[in-house]
Every structure is written in C-alpha cells, then in structure tokens.
Amino acid sequence: MAEIHLLQANLNHCAAAQDLLLQSMAQWLIHVAVVSEPYMVPARDNWVGDLTGTAALVRLASHGSPPFEKVARGRGCVAASMGSVTVVACYCSPNCVPSDFERFLQEVSRLVRWAHPSPVLVAGDFNAKSVAWGSPATNARGQALEEWAVSLGLVLTNRGSVNTCVRQQGSSIVDLTFTSAALARRVQDWSVLEEVETASDHRYIRYRILPSPAAPNSPGRAPGEAGPRWVLGRLDRELLVEAALVQSWSPAPEGPVDVEVEAEWLVDAMSRVCDASMPRARPCLPRRQVYWWSPEIAQIRQNCVIARRRYARSRRRRRNEAREAELYAAYRDCR
Incomplete structure (x- = not known):
C-alpha cells in the first residue's frame, strides 16, 4: 500500500467550510479527509457518510487515493477500508447526555471490531476533554473516552497542546486521532494547522500514514512508477513502418540467453520505434485547485x-x- 495523506476537519455544517476543504485537499494532494459535521454528504462514489449525516469520509480519486473497498455505518460514525487500513470518522455532539455518549462509543467500538484484523485509524470531534491530549482538566467524557481507548488497544496520536477548536467564547482540544498499536508508528507529521483559514471554528489536522514495511513490492518497476507513454493521435504510420524495418536489421541476442535479456532487448527496440514515429506524452500532473478557485x-x-x-x-x-x-x-x- 502506498503512502496515504489525510486531512481531519470539523466543518460546522458550513457550505463555505466544505468548499474550502475540497480546495485544501486539491492544493495539498490529500488522499482522504476525515470530516465531522459536514454541510452535506453528496451521493457520490468518493463520499461516504454515517447514518445521521454528522460524520463522513471523502477522497480525491484524481490524486491516486485508494478506493473505499468496504463501508460500514453507525450513528455518528462511518468506517471504510482502503487497502490494508480502515479509517473511522466520528462526531459526538457536546449536548448529548452521558448515556448517549456511551451508546456512541459502543457504535464506534462495533466499527473498530468490524475492521479487525486490519489496522484502524479512528478520528473526529469527540467533544471530550482530558489532560491526556492537552486540555487543562479532564471531564467525565474525557475519562470515559480514555478508558474506552485503552479497552480497544487504541493509541492517541495527538501531539502537543495546540487548540483544535477556537471560538470567541474560548478554545479547546476536542478533535482527536486514535490508531491501533500496529499503525501508530506509521502515522507521521501529525500537526494542527494554525495558519490556515477553514471557515469553521475548528482547525485542520494534517498527517500521513507510511506504507507497511511488510507490504511486498512487485518485481520490476518501483511502486507507482509508470512506463513511457506516447501520443497515439499523432502517430506517423509511414515512419512507424520504416523504424520497425530499421530495428529488424539490428542484431538480436545470439545463442542461449536468458528470457529477461531477450525481453529487455524487445522493449528497447519497440521504444525506439515509438520514439521515431510519434511524440511522447507528458506526465499528467494532478490539479492543485478546484475549478472555481481564483x-x-x-x-x-x-x-x-x-x-x-x-x-x-x-x-x-x-x-x-x-x-x-x-x-x-x-x-x-x-x-
């Protein structure tokens, strides 16, 4: 599995915040965004939402994001597997009573167990405070969340004590990221982005998941490396025939040779034929902005x-x- 870049955000049900999130994903080549309180969850293949419309996952297929292979939904949480990793997006309202918070944690637990045995990342706005993630004090929800994470073997990934939610009434750290123990060391560069406007009271959180060291690489080309491409629409057929005739005069490997050597000779000869008869295609770079950006x-x-x-x-x-x-x-x- 290739490296995955993630962005975590709470959009406060704001349309402008959702638009800015998509632009930020395009600008930073983000593969997957974990969203709490989206403005809406469009009926598209690159969006998946929970049963209440308060948590979602969105990916940008144009940036090589792995597809959502399996999806499971709960109330306030949604999970999707991408390759060998499962990502769970969460949101719990600050106004719910303790019994509702307990039911919410049970819903998330069900999705974490559903993902087993693959590594899992659980992220979102839990609206819980604890000194474990930099809050000045621990409240009842924070204590319950700590015990819940320990019971599932989840590791807190938050770093530092930068506030993730900044309002005129005050600031807090309520946007959290948990991972299974096997995934924790692969999460790199976790940071709260303080100097980026989100059109929301919450700041973005950005990080990446490194490839698994145990993942086998396919032989031949390096992972993600593509061979040369040519513009077939500009093919000169006469030059193609002439170049092929010239290559046919070149001596092929003689005697008993390895099949890999013969294959390499053939690929090299065909590349020269293509180069002589049509131009090479330029690499298609991903767009770094949405269509309406200016x-x-x-x-x-x-x-x-x-x-x-x-x-x-x-x-x-x-x-x-x-x-x-x-x-x-x-x-x-x-x-």
Missing part, C-alpha cells in the same frame, strides 16, 4: 488569516473587550 479567493483567504491573527494577538495582551470585539467583528466580516 487568485482573488486565495487573497481573501489570506486576509482572513491575518485578521484572525490580529484578534488572537489581542487576546494574549491586557484584556480590552471593546478592542477584542472590534477585531473579532473584522475577522467575521473578512470570513
């Missing part, structure tokens, strides 16, 4: 980051509520 929108997004940085800086200084309200209003207008 420099103007990119500048507006950057302005949002600047306005939010000013507001955040004012909160760290001596409190001036009037100035804070003014800067926050400017940020909201920009967003």
